[in-house]
Amino acid sequence: MSAVIIVGASHAGVQAAASLRQKGWQEGIVLLSAEGDYPYHRPPLSKAYIAGEKDEEQLLLRAPDFYRDQEIDLRLNEPALSIDPHARQVVTGSGRLDYGKLILATGSKARTLPLPGAEARGIHTLRSIADARHLRSSMQDAENIVIIGGGFIGLEFASTAVKQGKSVVVLEAQERLLTRALPERLSAFIGSYHTTKGAMFRYGALPERYITTDDGRVSCVQLDDGTTLPADLVLVGVGGIADMALIEPLELKTIAGGIEVDAHGLTSTPDIYALGDVAAFHNAYSNGAMRLESVQNAVDQAKSAAEHIAGGNAPLGAVPWFWTDQYDLKVQMAGLPRPGTTELLRGDPESGAFSILQMEGDRLVAAYSVNRAADHMASRKLIAAGQSIDQRMAADIDTPLMKAVAVAAVS
Template structure:
């Protein structure tokens, strides 16, 4: 580990050594900051990307080292001091923070990139060792050991993580059941036609999917565990995965006096309510570039893009021109040989139109505002067949292209042509 710099002189300090924090630390150095950079996080691993946790890491197609964003050599070269510790308090007036190992760090600017903590099953038996969550590299390694051929996996939660793990477990030869309390998969994150296609795909690949029923409790049996469901039925399994999302841990920013809502509230420059403190990534609640409403996003894209803006603004200071965060939302989910993408903010649409991409269920649903400008899109299909069209759809949304519903729905209309016309 890199030898710590002096902890007494003001520095750039980043709390949260995940994807967003790691990227921000590198961006600070690349942008010309010459003094100390401190990266604080309680995970023993260097910053890494999380999307492979539910996919390639479980199946063995990728190693933990391949997910890393920074190595020891990278930290040394960039002169980034890594602290494996928790922050116990922030003194916003003195511009300093205290670590669990007793150190005090003075900061010129502070970035909170603390992500979120995984939600657990709050039911009887929810704390049994057979009940697991998936948030970090350690979780992925522990779960992977249990996903051997013939093992029975019960996934609670039909969202992205739950479905990606279900797909990975089927690839590994496990028996898989998914239990979702809502009447359909992936909640409000995707439109119903896409949810129906995902449901059909999982069932076709051998996953038992139960909708509209929730868990009541879990007990041990001679051969594993048994989960009692609200409809009176029960399911036996060897392993239970709680894939029910994350929530930001707001205790530290609240204690420091920061304004919080569903996350740390920031402006378009990712500045918090207190001078010198910024927030980015999963923990930040920021104004949407389309609606101005405060939103919070738990995506790779959000962590990646906000890290750069936060670093730039940490350097500029309050009296200089600041960069605004203007990237549109985008996320994807890989399930088997299919991919789902959501771009923009479909909730802001006045109308929608479906475009068929192929004869295998591939589709894009475009979302238009009252002026026929694209505000979002959601695509689904076999990755190899729809990847190019989904990339074009994303570009159309990012450029806020205007087009009629009829034109977008017509397969004879080339999406690339719409893009060229807009130029």
């Protein structure tokens, strides 16, 4: 049997390789990486790495010896250039590689803004460790930072920059932060918390162009209302798009901006799988197909695909969950929001530790916890079980959330 070739040494790609070996896969595994660095954790890039709290060795997904010991042929600086599905080959700069199974784990690319002056020095995106190195170096001499986009990357970087004493302005095109990801009450809390720390926000703000110095460095961001904001460093954090550059000749079905896959990560073409940010699927906890850009989803999909390739059957069914660290806040999310839910507040936001539970009748469908790790873990279990809960008990911050199930079950 030919090798499994994994295109992309992302969280999903590395986990797929590791899980294949754990499931007893004895054939070859080739892991192609477009980057020259050993595969690394991405979430700390906007926080601990930029802040200097973690070095690059601490970011590694696996120690370098792991790939040798597990006989995983990790090829750094060797991106896939094209894929020939008829010959069942992946073309790289060093030749053609035959595959028996192909895994696409190419991730996503940072969106850019094609504004006048966008080529100026001092304008950054943050997706890779190379981006983070450049950004960390540029921060040393920066005083005025403008962040375009009030999403998770932008807010995490804002908290890091504020803690370093920088002047920070966040531009958000919507009227509140994280409109699609968080309930309004929580987004208001996060915005207010940032403000108390010194960050400034402009809502409904659209950048129109960058003003540069004579030597080609950004100096200001001009908004569509004519306002100019001083900026010697700009982070563009307006989301990501799936990296679909290789899939055209594969004629794979696509949906929701990604490659359509089933619960095993299998695409519309036999023996080709897609995982992580590039994959779109009908999640059991959503109302339709979607891409989920999260480490948890990438890892869970990779485990499911590896099981399937190795001859097992473990379809993806895990509750989606996410997290973000900003200042001393750990915000954890479980489930996916749905229209028509009611909200239950558990705790007092003024205390800095609370949860917002979204209910569909007496079932919990999504939960958002701030510095309440136990609530988060309980929520994941409750959502997965689909059990009814007693809302009065669930709202009582002094009652463990799991206890609400027992009360409901015997009432």
